[in-house]
Amino acid sequence: MGHGGNVIAELMADHREVEEYFARLQALPAGDKRRRDVLDDVTIELVRHSVAEEMYLYPAVREHVPGGGPLADKEIQEHAEVEQVLKDLESVDVDDAQFDILVQKLVTDVTEHLREEEQLLFPSLAQACSPERLMELGDQVRRAKKVAPTRPHPSAPDTPPGNKLLAPGTGLVDRARDLITGRGRS
Template identity: 65%
Template sequence: MGHGGNVIQELTTDHREVEELFGRIEALPPGSKDRKNLADQATIELVRHSVAEESYLYPAVREHITGGDAMADKEIEDHAKAEQIMKDMEDLQADDARFDTLMTQLMSEIRSHIRDEEQNLFPKLETACPADALMHLGDQVRRAKKMAPTRPHPSAPDTPPANKLLAPAAGLVDRMRDALSGRGKES
C-alpha cells in the first residue's frame, strides 16, 4: 500500500498492512515455518508503528483533545501489552505450542487497539487538530518509522523525550541484527 498523507491516513495504512499479515498467518496451517516469518514481519511493522505513535501521535492527542492524557495513556498501555506478547514470542518457533496461543493473543490485542484508534481517537484528533498539523504529524511519523527499532523492547521508555532519544540507536542495532539473521524477510 502507498504511504503518505496526514497522520491518520499514514497510520490507517499501517493498520491495513498488519491486518493483511495477520490474515496470511491465519491462512497457514499451525506449525508452518512461514507463520514465524510472517509473525516476524508483523512484529517489525508493529514495533515501528508503536514507536512512531508514542513519539508523535500521542503527544498530539494530549495537546489537542480534551481528555487526551487519559486516551494517550490507554493507548500506551495497549502497546505495552502487545509488546510483551511480541517479546514472549520472539524466540519461539512456529511449531512451539505457545506460538499459536501468543499469536492469537497478539492479533486480538492489536485488532482491539486498531478499532479503538480508528473509531475513537482518530475522529477526535481529526476534529481537534488543524489539517496542516495533521500533515506535519504524518511526515514526522514516517521519519520516525524509518529510524525505529524492529524488535520489542518492553523496558524501553515509551514517552518523549526519552523514547525519541533512544529509539534511533535501538533501531540501528535491531536493523543490523535483522540484516545478519535474515529476520523479517519472506522465504
C-alpha cells in the first residue's frame, strides 16, 4: 500500500503490484473460487490507488502540466469506467462466464491506463514539478491510500473537494466491512 519515495515511484510500485495481482488472477483456472479472493485484493488496491490519484495526482497535473486539465479529465473518466467494472464484478459469481469477460475487460482497461500514465502523465509531471513537490505529492498519496475506500463506489465524487471530504468516511465503513467479512486477507 505505501511504498515510499516521490509520487511517481509510489504510483509505479502500485502499478507493479496490480500487475502481480492480475498475473495471479489469470493463472487460476476459470471457476476457481480463489479468483474471488485475488479479485478482492486487486479491487482494494485499485480503489485506494484511484482515490489517492484523484485527490492529489490529478489536481497537481491540472496545476503544473501544460494542458493538464484534459489529461486529468481523461484519466478520471478511465477510473470511473474501471470502477464500474469492479462494481459489476461484485455481483457475479466466479463460475459465471460473465466473470471471465469482466475480468478480461478489467485487465485490458487497467493495463492500458497504467501504460498511458507511465508513458505520458508521469514524465510530464516529472518535468513540470520540482523534486520537493514530487516528494510532497508522494506523502499525500500515501496518506490518502491509508484512509481511502476499499470497495468501488461509482457514484462517489471523483474530484476535490467532494472526494477529499467523503473518501475518509467511506473508507472507514469499507474497512469495517472488510474486517467483519475477512475480505482482503488472502
